[in-house]
Amino acid sequence: xxxxxxxxxxxxxxxxxxxxxxxxxxxxxxxxxxxxxxxxxxxxxxxxxxxxxxxxxxxxxxxxxxxxxxxxxxxxxxxxxxxxxxxxxxxxxxxxxxxxxxxxxxxxxxxxxxxxxxxxxxxxxxxxxxxxxxxxxxxxxxxxxxxxxxxxxxxxxxxxxxxxxxxxxxxxxxxxxxxxxxxxxxxxxxxxxxxxxxxxxxxxxxxxxxxxxxxxxxxxxxxxxxxxxxxxxxxxxxxxxxxxxxxxxxxxxxxxxxxxxxxxxxxxxxxxxxxxxxxxxxxxxxxxxxxxxxxxxxxxxxxxxxx
Numbered sequence: 001x002x003x004x005x006x007x008x009x010x011x012x013x014x015x016x017x018x019x020x021x022x023x024x025x026x027x028x029x030x031x032x033x034x035x036x037x038x039x040x041x042x043x044x045x046x047x048x049x050x051x052x053x054x055x056x057x058x059x060x061x062x063x064x065x066x067x068x069x070x071x072x073x074x075x076x077x078x079x080x081x082x083x084x085x086x087x088x089x090x091x092x093x094x095x096x097x098x099x100x101x102x103x104x105x106x107x108x109x110x111x112x113x114x115x116x117x118x119x120x121x122x123x124x125x126x127x128x129x130x131x132x133x134x135x136x137x138x139x140x141x142x143x144x145x146x147x148x149x150x151x152x153x154x155x156x157x158x159x160x161x162x163x164x165x166x167x168x169x170x171x172x173x174x175x176x177x178x179x180x181x182x183x184x185x186x187x188x189x190x191x192x193x194x195x196x197x198x199x200x201x202x203x204x205x206x207x208x209x210x211x212x213x214x215x216x217x218x219x220x221x222x223x224x225x226x227x228x229x230x231x232x233x234x235x236x237x238x239x240x241x242x243x244x245x246x247x248x249x250x251x252x253x254x255x256x257x258x259x260x261x262x263x264x265x266x267x268x269x270x271x272x273x274x275x276x277x278x279x280x281x282x283x284x285x286x287x288x289x290x291x292x293x294x295x296x297x298x299x300x301x302x303x304x305x306x307x
Contacts (some may be wrong), residue, residue: 004076006040007069009033010048010058011139011144014066018055070139077140078277092121097128097136098146101230101250102272105300106166107146110292112274121285128154129204137161137277145284146293150209150270152216163273164290166297168261171268174198174237174244175259187265189217196224196242198233210245213268234258 013072014023044237048062058066094147103125114121119278128136129261133145149155155163170240173187174204179195181187193214197300199221200206207226214221224242227233230250238257245263247270254260274290 002043003040004171006036006043007065007071009036009218010040010062011066011069011073013037013049013056014062053089053140054196073081073140074138074277077143078279079155081100082221093124094121094144094285094289095126095142096146096289097126097133097142098302099129099133099148100127101247102146104252105129106272106293106296107247108191109299110289110296113292113295115291118285118288121288123289131205131224134158134161134275137191137275140277143276143280143283144289144293145275146272147206148272150205151268152212153209154305155273156229161275162278165295166272166274167300169249169270169272170262171245171270172260172262174233174246176237176243177263178239178240178258179243179259181261182259185224187261188264189214190219192243193217193219193221195222197221198225198227198236198242198244199223200228201226202301204228209270214243233266 009026009028012026013019016022016025016213019033020030021035022028022281023033024032024144037049043237044061046061047059048065050057050059076114087096096107107125111123119159122199126142128142128145130145130147130149133142133147134155136142137145138158146166147163151171173189173192175187177288180193195216197208197210210221210223225232230246233244233246234251234255236242238255245268249272274293276286276290281290
């Protein structure tokens with residue numbers, strides 16, 4: 001019989017591309033991972049990976065087994081959820097993944113309230129972008145994922161995942177205080193067409209959002225800097241290096257040299273969701289955490305807009 005734990009290892013090797021990367025992600029040694037993959041191959045009676053000098057590739061049999069692994073792990077997690085639902089809110093562990101700005105703003109108060117109301121429920125926290133979070137939900141690696149979708153960059157439709165809307169996160173222009181547009185209460189994107197732009201790296205959907213929003217306004221932005229650190233954005237904007245678009249949730253504080261202006265005539269934004277597998281809300285613990293996240297989203301304090 002095939003060992004499910006070894007199947008999970010194979011899937012991680014397939015995802016990471018190398019045995020060393022999979023070992024690091026799982027806190028194993030590379031030799032331990034190699035031994036477990038070899039044992040899985042003996043159980044299967046067929047080669048599952050082709051080992052190269054720098055990477056490994058799955059054989060056809062390996063790819064087929066990984067596809068079954070995702071479904072098996074999801075079914076195991078569904079069984080665990082049923083058991084947790086029977087146990088109710090007395091004890092258990094939930095795994096949550098989120099993007100950084102939600103961890104900095106929404107998640108902490110929800111965790112504090114969960115500990116106060118249900119001290120027997122423990123949370124395991126990881127960080128992931130929305131697409132990775134949805135993948136982890138489907139494979140049963142996490143129970144709840146905080147995700148977002150920008151205007152012009154919607155999340156893919158997935159019948160296996162339910163999205164619970166938490167809040168709308170408005171997006172504004174970040175301008176140097178001396179910028180001519182900073183004298184206005186609102187700014188049109190087309191008025192920033194000649195400016196240099198600061199945005200995220202291509203790893204984030206914010207990168208595609210900025211490009212598409214600007215094209216919809218009639219121009220292609222001249223990107224001068226890419227960073228996934230919003231503090232970097234504010235520092236460079238304040239220094240006059242360029243302009244940027246940022247969501248309210250990503251601005252817990254505002255640099256004194258930065259002016260924040262809403263977009264006109266069509267406001268821009270992104271939507272924040274708590275995502276879980278279809279049917280997972282039967283678990284009282286999952287339902288409670290989602291409700292607490294909604295409470296935290298509804299009561300958060302917005303940034304203080306600059307003059």
